[in-house]
Amino acid sequence: MHVPGHKSGAVWHAGDSHDQEAGSAGALVDRLAGILPYDLTELPGLDDLHAPSGAIAEAETLAAACFGARETAFLVGGSTVGNLAAVLALVAPGDLVLVDRNAHKSIWHALQLAEARVVLLDTVVVDGVPFGPDPAQVIATMSAHPETKAVFLTRPTYYGTAIALKEIITHAQNLNIPVCVDEAHGAHYGLHAALPPSALALGADLVVQSTHKMLPALTMSAMLHMQGDRIPAARVRQLLRMLQSSSPSYPLLAGLDLARRYAATQAERDIAESLTLLNQTAEALGWALGADAFKWVITDPTGSRTGYELYETLQAAGFYPELADMRHVVLYHGLKVDAAILNKLVAVLSQMDVTLVAPRPESASPRTVAAAQVVTAFSRSQLAQPTRIVPVHEAVGERVAEMVIPYPPGVALLIPGERITAEVIATLAQLREAGAHVQGVADRTLRTIQIYD
Amino acid sequence: MHVPGHKSGAVWHAGDSHDQEAGSAGALVDRLAGILPYDLTELPGLDDLHAPSGAIAEAETLAAACFGARETAFLVGGSTVGNLAAVLALVAPGDLVLVDRNAHKSIWHALQLAEARVVLLDTVVVDGVPFGPDPAQVIATMSAHPETKAVFLTRPTYYGTAIALKEIITHAQNLNIPVCVDEAHGAHYGLHAALPPSALALGADLVVQSTHKMLPALTMSAMLHMQGDRIPAARVRQLLRMLQSSSPSYPLLAGLDLARRYAATQAERDIAESLTLLNQTAEALGWALGADAFKWVITDPTGSRTGYELYETLQAAGFYPELADMRHVVLYHGLKVDAAILNKLVAVLSQMDVTLVAPRPESASPRTVAAAQVVTAFSRSQLAQPTRIVPVHEAVGERVAEMVIPYPPGVALLIPGERITAEVIATLAQLREAGAHVQGVADRTLRTIQIYD
Numbered sequence: 035m036h037v038p039g040h041k042s043g044a045v046w047h048a049g050d051s052h053d054q055e056a057g058s059a060g061a062l063v064d065r066l067a068g069i070l071p072y073d074l075t076e077l078p079g080l081d082d083l084h085a086p087s088g089a090i091a092e093a094e095t096l097a098a099a100c101f102g103a104r105e106t107a108f109l110v111g112g113s114t115v116g117n118l119a120a121v122l123a124l125v126a127p128g129d130l131v132l133v134d135r136n137a138h139k140s141i142w143h144a145l146q147l148a149e150a151r152v153v154l155l156d157t158v159v160v161d162g163v164p165f166g167p168d169p170a171q172v173i174a175t176m177s178a179h180p181e182t183k184a185v186f187l188t189r190p191t192y193y194g195t196a197i198a199l200k201e202i203i204t205h206a207q208n209l210n211i212p213v214c215v216d217e218a219h220g221a222h223y224g225l226h227a228a229l230p231p232s233a234l235a236l237g238a239d240l241v242v243q244s245t246h247k248m249l250p251a252l253t254m255s256a257m258l259h260m261q262g263d264r265i266p267a268a269r270v271r272q273l274l275r276m277l278q279s280s281s282p283s284y285p286l287l288a289g290l291d292l293a294r295r296y297a298a299t300q301a302e303r304d305i306a307e308s309l310t311l312l313n314q315t316a317e318a319l320g321w322a323l324g325a326d327a328f329k330w331v332i333t334d335p336t337g338s339r340t341g342y343e344l345y346e347t348l349q350a351a352g353f354y355p356e357l358a359d360m361r362h363v364v365l366y367h368g369l370k371v372d373a374a375i376l377n378k379l380v381a382v383l384s385q386m387d388v389t390l391v392a393p394r395p396e397s398a399s400p401r402t403v404a405a406a407q408v409v410t411a412f413s414r415s416q417l418a419q420p421t422r423i424v425p426v427h428e429a430v431g432e433r434v435a436e437m438v439i440p441y442p443p444g445v446a447l448l449i450p451g452e453r454i455t456a457e458v459i460a461t462l463a464q465l466r467e468a469g470a471h472v473q474g475v476a477d478r479t480l481r482t483i484q485i486y487d
Numbered sequence: 488m489h490v491p492g493h494k495s496g497a498v499w500h501a502g503d504s505h506d507q508e509a510g511s512a513g514a515l516v517d518r519l520a521g522i523l524p525y526d527l528t529e530l531p532g533l534d535d536l537h538a539p540s541g542a543i544a545e546a547e548t549l550a551a552a553c554f555g556a557r558e559t560a561f562l563v564g565g566s567t568v569g570n571l572a573a574v575l576a577l578v579a580p581g582d583l584v585l586v587d588r589n590a591h592k593s594i595w596h597a598l599q600l601a602e603a604r605v606v607l608l609d610t611v612v613v614d615g616v617p618f619g620p621d622p623a624q625v626i627a628t629m630s631a632h633p634e635t636k637a638v639f640l641t642r643p644t645y646y647g648t649a650i651a652l653k654e655i656i657t658h659a660q661n662l663n664i665p666v667c668v669d670e671a672h673g674a675h676y677g678l679h680a681a682l683p684p685s686a687l688a689l690g691a692d693l694v695v696q697s698t699h700k701m702l703p704a705l706t707m708s709a710m711l712h713m714q715g716d717r718i719p720a721a722r723v724r725q726l727l728r729m730l731q732s733s734s735p736s737y738p739l740l741a742g743l744d745l746a747r748r749y750a751a752t753q754a755e756r757d758i759a760e761s762l763t764l765l766n767q768t769a770e771a772l773g774w775a776l777g778a779d780a781f782k783w784v785i786t787d788p789t790g791s792r793t794g795y796e797l798y799e800t801l802q803a804a805g806f807y808p809e810l811a812d813m814r815h816v817v818l819y820h821g822l823k824v825d826a827a828i829l830n831k832l833v834a835v836l837s838q839m840d841v842t843l844v845a846p847r848p849e850s851a852s853p854r855t856v857a858a859a860q861v862v863t864a865f866s867r868s869q870l871a872q873p874t875r876i877v878p879v880h881e882a883v884g885e886r887v888a889e890m891v892i893p894y895p896p897g898v899a900l901l902i903p904g905e906r907i908t909a910e911v912i913a914t915l916a917q918l919r920e921a922g923a924h925v926q927g928v929a930d931r932t933l934r935t936i937q938i939y940d
Binding site: 040044065112143147249289353369 | 700
């Protein structure tokens with residue numbers, strides 16, 4: 035006698051007899067119907083995500099212990115809502131923050147809502163693969179701006195690459211500046227000695243992990259971890275209450291608890307077995323894997339095929355990569371790999387004449403140690419500011435009024451308020467020709483762009 | 488070779504053999520595993536919720552046609568994210584808006600993030616059941632404040648009660664003020680002639696519906712509908728891109744499309760059959776149902792038992808009501824009722840000596856036609872303002888620093904910045920004694936309260 039309206043599936047199934055379309059959607063109905071008995075609302079005994087005291091509190095405590103946090107909040111709105119809550123809890127209008135250009139769009143959106151002043155940190159790029167900011171530049175910038183309210187970093191990148199977080203965190207702790215790490219792609223870090231340590235283990239104050247990306251939770255579920263005393267945990271919780279649905283999905287919550295159970299009891303063994311198989315597979319191809327052996331960045335050594343073309347070849351062979359960019363295609367292996375599938379992959383990759391890119395940031399060109407400059411002040415009023423649409427070649431020197439995010443990898447090429455350079459216009463032309471998928475822009479063909487009037 | 492990490496269930500199932508806990512969670516794993524093949528990410532052919540052009544765009548267009556909107560956006564963050572996006576798209580800092588005190592907490596949260604100035608509209612209460620604001624007061628307030636940027640109304644309430652929306656909308660249209668309706672509990676309205684018309688049919692500019700509450704979608708899925716030219720649809724879409732997960736759940740999206748299919752092809756017949764059965768059931772109890780026959784508000788006519796006590800009696804008999812308050816318990820029937828269950832319900836209710844409350848707003852006491860006063864200006868800086876915790880009896884006259892929302896029904900007793908009156912303190916004492924579930928407050932026992940320092 036309560037919501038949800040599907041009544042554990044009674045409504046869907048009861049109708050099959052007088053629904054002529056049932057056949058086409060029947061399989062999906064059957065699959066979804068299987069979880070409907072768990073698709074409940076806040077009934078007695080089911081606790082309340084927004085004020086957990088029972089089963090959800092217990093599951094969050096187990097997760098905090100498993101991942102090494104003082105406190106963990108389950109997220110049903112993805113890492114997106116974790117990033118939004120972290121920024122809005124830590125940043126008041128006009129506050130200065132340090133942000134890597136490699137940040138996920140949710141960080142930029144949050145900074146706009148929070149009306150932050152942002153120092154943009156350049157991303158170190160090695161062999162065309164982004165790593166995140168140069169630690170020396172982050173440290174120099176923090177020292178130059180001791181009023182910095184927080185540092186927002188992304189680690190690992192979509193490519194499985196990572197920056198040296200430890201030295202940044204040590205320096206930030208000396209300055210009492212909280213370091214927030216978007217570890218969306220690294221929920222498996224620290225679960226086996228051969229993988230990189232987790233950001234929490236390295237001392238990060240707040241860490242957001244997409245539990246569905248590398249651990250076996252349902253898509254859109256994630257966790258926000260906190261430790262230490264530099265994070266106003268109560269305010270973060272308050273923002274999560276404000277931003278997350280008052281009807282959170284119990285299957286997503288249950289999936290988070292199952293993923294934690296997997297991480298706590300089973301992941302280390304699966305990872306060990308998988309690493310053995312992955313290394314054997316890489317050896318068969320003559321490759322040496324990077325620090326995150328589950329992510330393979332592959333390229334055409336001659337440079338004659340784009341990542342999009344490599345993607346199509348793999349797709350035709352039955353493999354759907356995680357992402358393609360101008361030069362690379364990235365494969366994500368699950369934590370429990372399958373030897374037969376890997377054998378098939380070896381056969382396909384051998385035919386493709388490609389190489390593995392396992393760049394190391396230490397091989398980067400001499401480090402920039404100059405502090406980054408304050409680039410932009412975000413403002414909510416930008417949302418209402420008049421804009422106009424112009425052909426891209428007429429936009430040089432103008433301030434862009436939309437986010438331009440080639441996706442994946444989701445690294446912002448332009449953030450609202452930034453001046454458009456000739457270099458950026460050239461990149462847009464390349465992306466257009468390569469058929470890249472670009473988010474944020476009104477004109478997906480990239481022929482026009484929105485600027486402030 | 489992509490996320491999600493569950494790899495369609497391979498990771499969960501592969502581990503069963505060396506997981507000693509598998510038995511206890513096995514049933515849940517099996518249920519969730521059933522949807523994992525549909526728990527995908529934005530792969531080719533699966534479209535992109537944040538820039539729909541394929542299957543999702545088609546599903547949204549079908550939904551717009553089904554529910555009578557010009558444009559519909561699928562929501563994976565519940566009505567919560569729809570309300571947040573609507574408010575943030577329409578309201579700039581300092582803008583004046585009219586809001587019913589009966590509004591869902593997501594509206595208050597959004598107003599705080601938007602830094603709105605708010606005219607609080609009182610809720611008409613008949614027989615202890617809230618209806619929403621008196622239309623005459625809404626109209627008088629709009630006329631007194633022609634600078635009003637938007638009106639945010641809730642219809643129906645959690646109790647299935649509703650205000651006369653049509654006259655408010657007509658007046659607002661004359662003043663060119665957009666009317667946004669939180670129709671979270673009324674997604675079934677307009678699907679049968681015997682039900683109230685939908686807010687869209689009555690001319691509302693923006694309507695948010697919780698498709699999972701009365702229609703058979705998955706919990707946390709909802710729709711945002713727009714029509715007319717008073718809503719900046721592109722800005723609403725932009726806010727949704729900012730607030731919703733970049734990894735939206737495909738099962739939730741698929742469930743929305745299935746619920747639309749149900750609404751378009753099957754709901755009218757199910758509702759007709761159910762209304763016959765519900766009316767027969769009500770007659771057997773000597774009751775006449777209200778306008779929304781699927782929601783039964785039940786009370787102890789002697790007033791000796793609280794709604795919470797009635798809830799317990801029903802729960803002991805195997806019926807879980809949707810909500811209980813001090814005086815009532817509310818039962819939600821699904822759109823496809825079951826005759827055997829209704830017979831059992833008659834037996835239980837007959838024993839309980841209760842009556843149905845079917846109040847009509849027309850029977851309310853003489854209407855207040857005075858315009859409501861500007862009560863509070865919301866500010867994001869409130870989130871960072873110093874507060875202290877005091878015993879509730881010492882808080883009279885102070886400005887409250889937290890939201891106090893007895894939940895359900897989720898109607899705000901206090902919103903941040905409001906002065907605490909002796910009357911409110913008395914209500915808090917009643918709620919505490921009755922064991923009500925109150926959200927927003929740090930002290931769930933309601934012995935202390937947070938105030939601005």
